[in-house]
Amino acid sequence: MNAMKKVFGIAVATGLLLLAATLAQAESNDSFDALTNAEAQVQLELEQFARTNADYQLLLEAQKISASLNPQGDKTNLSRLDEGCLRLQLKVLLALASARDPYYDRDASTNIVYANVMPPLSKRNEPLMSGMDPEAIKDAEVRKAYEDAIAENNRRNEKLKREMALSRGEEYALMDIWIFVKHGFPENSAAQKSATEIVEKTVADETILNRFKSGSMPGLTW
Numbered sequence: 001m002n003a004m005k006k007v008f009g010i011a012v013a014t015g016l017l018l019l020a021a022t023l024a025q026a027e028s029n030d031s032f033d034a035l036t037n038a039e040a041q042v043q044l045e046l047e048q049f050a051r052t053n054a055d056y057q058l059l060l061e062a063q064k065i066s067a068s069l070n071p072q073g074d075k076t077n078l079s080r081l082d083e084g085c086l087r088l089q090l091k092v093l094l095a096l097a098s099a100r101d102p103y104y105d106r107d108a109s110t111n112i113v114y115a116n117v118m119p120p121l122s123k124r125n126e127p128l129m130s131g132m133d134p135e136a137i138k139d140a141e142v143r144k145a146y147e148d149a150i151a152e153n154n155r156r157n158e159k160l161k162r163e164m165a166l167s168r169g170e171e172y173a174l175m176d177i178w179i180f181v182k183h184g185f186p187e188n189s190a191a192q193k194s195a196t197e198i199v200e201k202t203v204a205d206e207t208i209l210n211r212f213k214s215g216s217m218p219g220l221t222w
Contacts, residue, residue, distance in 0.1 A: 104159070171218060
């Protein structure tokens, strides 16, 4: 019995610690210091990405940082704190959208990624199979063509991963903004109307804007 009480006491203590940590995290959003810190972190991530336009993980990290800020101020009128949080989320959303390739079509034949690449036919009638080691091919011309095909397939795969990650990052950012505006304030309140106006004036992309205006929360399309 004493052992059970001890275990129960530990469980309760652990639960209280987790609750305290959760409350501390929620309360940490309710300050201009938290917003200022988030803005600095996001700006750093965006600047680092802009240097090479390559490491898209920086944008995904920026999205996570901005998404941690929830409506905390006056529920009737849009507070400066909430406006700042919303504008930061919009900044990240636009950065993600801008980083995507608007002409990328994952279903196009030129973008298909293969699990294994098939070597071209060899004039020497060598036994060839998809996924084989290029070094095993004796015909230098065929080997070079095969290596080039593998490199192209790898490039397509990296492009696919980038576009998918950016697409989902953009959509998560849009979902966060939709929840922030639609559920963070009383319906039709001055706060909600002001937040909606900010979104509509900031986002020029009609596709993104129409998804924001939807009565149901936008989901993942990819």
